[in-house]
Amino acid sequence: MKVKKSTYLAALAALTLTACSNDNNEIFDQSAAERLEQYKKEYAEVLTSDGGLWSMEYFSNPDEPGYVFVMKFNKNGSVEISANHKWIGGTFKQETSLWKMIADNGPVLSFNSYNNLFHVFSDPDNIDPSFPDAPKNDYGDDIIETGYGHEGDYEFQVMEVSDDAKTVRLLGKKRMYNIYLHRLDEATDVENFLTRTAMASDITSPYFDYLNVVDVDGESFIMRGMDKGIISMFPKLGDEVSQTKTSNCIFTVDGLRFMNDFSVPRADVDAEPIVLKSFKFQEDGSLLSPEGVKIVGPYAGDVFFNRTLDYYWTLDPDASKGKIADAIMNLEQGIKAAYPSRGLDEIYFANEVYNGSLTPCIGIKISGAKAAVFYMDYVSESEDGMKFNIAGANSQANTFAKKTTALNDFAEELAKYSYILSSDNIMAPESLNFNVKDDTANSFKVRIK
Numbered sequence: 001m002k003v004k005k006s007t008y009l010a011a012l013a014a015l016t017l018t019a020c021s022n023d024n025n026e027i028f029d030q031s032a033a034e035r036l037e038q039y040k041k042e043y044a045e046v047l048t049s050d051g052g053l054w055s056m057e058y059f060s061n062p063d064e065p066g067y068v069f070v071m072k073f074n075k076n077g078s079v080e081i082s083a084n085h086k087w088i089g090g091t092f093k094q095e096t097s098l099w100k101m102i103a104d105n106g107p108v109l110s111f112n113s114y115n116n117l118f119h120v121f122s123d124p125d126n127i128d129p130s131f132p133d134a135p136k137n138d139y140g141d142d143i144i145e146t147g148y149g150h151e152g153d154y155e156f157q158v159m160e161v162s163d164d165a166k167t168v169r170l171l172g173k174k175r176m177y178n179i180y181l182h183r184l185d186e187a188t189d190v191e192n193f194l195t196r197t198a199m200a201s202d203i204t205s206p207y208f209d210y211l212n213v214v215d216v217d218g219e220s221f222i223m224r225g226m227d228k229g230i231i232s233m234f235p236k237l238g239d240e241v242s243q244t245k246t247s248n249c250i251f252t253v254d255g256l257r258f259m260n261d262f263s264v265p266r267a268d269v270d271a272e273p274i275v276l277k278s279f280k281f282q283e284d285g286s287l288l289s290p291e292g293v294k295i296v297g298p299y300a301g302d303v304f305f306n307r308t309l310d311y312y313w314t315l316d317p318d319a320s321k322g323k324i325a326d327a328i329m330n331l332e333q334g335i336k337a338a339y340p341s342r343g344l345d346e347i348y349f350a351n352e353v354y355n356g357s358l359t360p361c362i363g364i365k366i367s368g369a370k371a372a373v374f375y376m377d378y379v380s381e382s383e384d385g386m387k388f389n390i391a392g393a394n395s396q397a398n399t400f401a402k403k404t405t406a407l408n409d410f411a412e413e414l415a416k417y418s419y420i421l422s423s424d425n426i427m428a429p430e431s432l433n434f435n436v437k438d439d440t441a442n443s444f445k446v447r448i449k
Helices: 008-020 032-051 190-200 300-305 322-338 395-403 406-414
Strands: 053-058 067-073 078-083 093-098 100-103 107-110 155-161 167-172 178-183 211-214 220-224 230-235 245-251 255-264 274-281 294-296 313-315 344-354 357-366 369-380 385-393 418-422 431-436 439-448
Touching: 032 067, 032 100, 032 107, 032 155, 032 167, 053 190, 067 190, 067 245, 078 190, 190 245, 230 255, 300 369, 300 385, 300 418, 300 431, 322 344, 322 406, 322 439, 344 369, 357 406, 369 395, 385 395, 385 406, 395 406
Parallel strands: none
Antiparallel strands: 053 067, 053 178, 067 078, 078 093, 100 107, 107 155, 155 167, 167 178, 211 220, 211 294, 220 230, 230 245, 245 255, 255 274, 313 344, 313 439, 344 357, 357 369, 369 385, 385 418, 418 431, 431 439
C-alpha cells in the first residue's frame, strides 16, 4: 500500500474547515468524523502491513540518551515489544501488550495497556538515584521524588508517513519529542538487531575520554560522552569552559542522531555555529554527517605520545615484519645465549622517571622481571609521523649489553627509521601500527596493556 506524505495537522485543518462551513458537502465528501476514522484506518494498516515489524527511536527527556525498541503491530490490537535497555537490566526481553489508533486532535498511536519494557519511561514513579547512570536535572541533581519518573510519552500524534511507508514520524503527545518508526523486514532477527544496536554505542575505548570531530571547513572539535549517549563538544582551539555544549543522542545500527539539532560554537565566537543532526557509520568505522562533518577517535600520535594516561604499550612480536622482526628474533636468541634458563617476556613502551622527569622509554622484560630500559626522545615529524632517538639507558641495560650485543642492536634498529603511525580501529586506537616510512615491509605493532 502506498501512503501519501501527510500529517495529523492536515486532519486537524480538515476538521476546522468543516466546522466553519455551512455546507460540508460542497467542500468534503465525508464528515469530519468519517475522515478522521479513515486516517486512523490508513495509519493502522501501515503499521500492521508487511509483517508489522518496526524499530522505534524513542526519547523520554533531554537528560537521558535515546532508546531503541522493536515493535510488532498485530491486527488484533496486540503489540509485541522487544528491548534490551539498561532499565530492564541490559538483557533482551519481549512482552506483549495492547495498542490502538485513537482520535485526539488527529490520529494518535496509543500504547493503551501497561508494558514493563516500554511504560517504565512514562511511569511517574521516582527513579532510584543509586541506579547506574541515573539521569540528573539541569542543576546536576538526581531526578528523584519529583513524581515524574523519566517523563516519557506513551501516546504519540502521527505526524508524517513517508511515501514508501517505511518511516513514520511521531510526536510525543505531552513532551513533543520527535519519535521515529522505521520498518523492518519481517524476517529480522529481533534479538540480533537490538544487540547490534546496543553494540553501536560501544565503539569508543575506555582508555581515551575524547573523540575528534572535523567539519567541512577544517575546524576541529573535541567530543566526549559518546559511550553514555550524552555528548559534550567544544571547539579544539576555543574555550572548553564557556563553549562546551551538550546534547543527548540515540544510536542505531546505521549511526546516531541527536534528539534535537545540536548547535556548537566555533572557536571564533562571531562565526556561525556548527549544527549537527545525525551521523552514519562509514566503512572505516568513522561517523559522517550529511553535511560532511566527520567523527574519528584520538589520533595515533596523540595517544602514543601522551605521558599522562594510565596505560602502556606492549610490542607484538608476531605482528612484526622485515628487519625489525629479525632484530626481535636476534634479541630472543641473544637472551637465551646469555641466560639459558630465561627468555624474552615482553617489550614495552611506557613513561618512567629519568634524570628527575617522566621520560618515554622502551623496556625489556626477561622472565617477568624488568631487565633493561632505554630512554627515548620521540621526535614528531608530522601528525602521524615520528622517530625514536635514544637518550640513555638504565644500569641493567648496560650490564645486559656486556653479555650480548643483541640488546643494543635491537634498540638501534628501532631508532634507524622514521615511522608512520596508524590504527586498525579509527574510533578506538588500542593498537597502533608503526610502518617504516616508504617501506611497508618493515614494521611492528603495539597494543595497550
